[in-house]
Amino acid sequence: MSAIEEAVAELARLxxxxxxxxxxxxxxxxxxxxxxxxxxxxxxxNLAEQVKACSVCGNWSDTDPCLIxxxxxxxxxxxxxxxxxxxxxxxxxxxxxxxxxxxxxxxLSPLDGVGPEQLRLDSLVARVANGSVVREVIxxxxxxxxxxxxxxxxxxxxxxxGVRISRIALGLPVGGDLEYADSVTIARALAARxxxxx
Amino acid sequence: MSAIEEAVAELARLxxxxxxxxxxxxxxxxxxxxxxxxxxxxxxxNLAEQVKACSVCGNWSDTDPCLIxxxxxxxxxxxxxxxxxxxxxxxxxxxxxxxxxxxxxxxLSPLDGVGPEQLRLDSLVARVANGSVVREVIxxxxxxxxxxxxxxxxxxxxxxxGVRISRIALGLPVGGDLEYADSVTIARALAARxxxxx
Numbered sequence: 001m002s003a004i005e006e007a008v009a010e011l012a013r014l015x016x017x018x019x020x021x022x023x024x025x026x027x028x029x030x031x032x033x034x035x036x037x038x039x040x041x042x043x044x045x046n047l048a049e050q051v052k053a054c055s056v057c058g059n060w061s062d063t064d065p066c067l068i069x070x071x072x073x074x075x076x077x078x079x080x081x082x083x084x085x086x087x088x089x090x091x092x093x094x095x096x097x098x099x100x101x102x103x104x105x106x107x108l109s110p111l112d113g114v115g116p117e118q119l120r121l122d123s124l125v126a127r128v129a130n131g132s133v134v135r136e137v138i139x140x141x142x143x144x145x146x147x148x149x150x151x152x153x154x155x156x157x158x159x160x161x162g163v164r165i166s167r168i169a170l171g172l173p174v175g176g177d178l179e180y181a182d183s184v185t186i187a188r189a190l191a192a193r194x195x196x197x198x
Numbered sequence: 199m200s201a202i203e204e205a206v207a208e209l210a211r212l213x214x215x216x217x218x219x220x221x222x223x224x225x226x227x228x229x230x231x232x233x234x235x236x237x238x239x240x241x242x243x244n245l246a247e248q249v250k251a252c253s254v255c256g257n258w259s260d261t262d263p264c265l266i267x268x269x270x271x272x273x274x275x276x277x278x279x280x281x282x283x284x285x286x287x288x289x290x291x292x293x294x295x296x297x298x299x300x301x302x303x304x305x306l307s308p309l310d311g312v313g314p315e316q317l318r319l320d321s322l323v324a325r326v327a328n329g330s331v332v333r334e335v336i337x338x339x340x341x342x343x344x345x346x347x348x349x350x351x352x353x354x355x356x357x358x359x360g361v362r363i364s365r366i367a368l369g370l371p372v373g374g375d376l377e378y379a380d381s382v383t384i385a386r387a388l389a390a391r392x393x394x395x396x
Contacts (some may be wrong), residue, residue, distance in 0.1 A: 022233045023284065036211070037243065047201055086222070
């Protein structure tokens, strides 16, 4: 396989990038100064080398704990539970939330073999059970069926600890993906969160 | 800038990839085994290191001359002139053309500052002027206004050398981009090429 074919094949592995787009990107890169390609390759290698999951919240970060967990100005009484680290970036962009996060690493999906053991639930319970600090948990799983089921399951796990449990408001388009919602919608949904009761 | 932000910024430089898509690709890569990212980065670096323009035809290649120019079974009496190396890949995929190529490196576009000096025209004239070998030149520039103007200009340069000059048939959608046409359309357009006369 030639270097061009190899680049096309590797780029075509990325989600949403077919062979034609991969070829277009490859020919685009060939026309760029060598430094541009090297900078892109280096940035990708840095991802693999420097970025790890934060041992506290599960967010992707090049520090451990991540900058959010380490930030003493954040409100430690609030914990926002999300499916993926990408959701944190989307919520942070709104600038409306000052608490901490917890990444589950997905949602419950028995058909895909994702049960409670596959999610970061033990560490969530430990953070909440740890008494005095956390006073409210906002369940910001995706506004999809699986996200709702997961939120309900997490509420069941946490209700014994006497914390306030709320669900991000479904101002988000139902069936959608939190990560792709716009900042205004996310901010509104955070503000209109409702208490979650049995 | 964190490693994540850097990866997003570098990916967002690629054509057709905005910040949201770049973020989605970055989070996708973070979930992959490290080897996947390394393979992608290596493939990109190989592009920069190994791929050069063929000194004969201008095609991108990791050999010089490129595999097409070096292939003794190809018909050396035919020369297909294209705007970009990506067009060669599209024509080769049809399997209908057995001659050689010449890459101009773009089309005439005075408003963008692209005049005859910016295109690989001297080497084209030299190949054609070199007597006995080339008998037909197929002008396969894009079926756009600039492509037509460029074809007409090239015909003017070559007509004194007594070679047959043809233009790829406009079975291609007018205003389109050769690189993205499907193989059947390209093959049909090659077969229906018409002689180009003053």
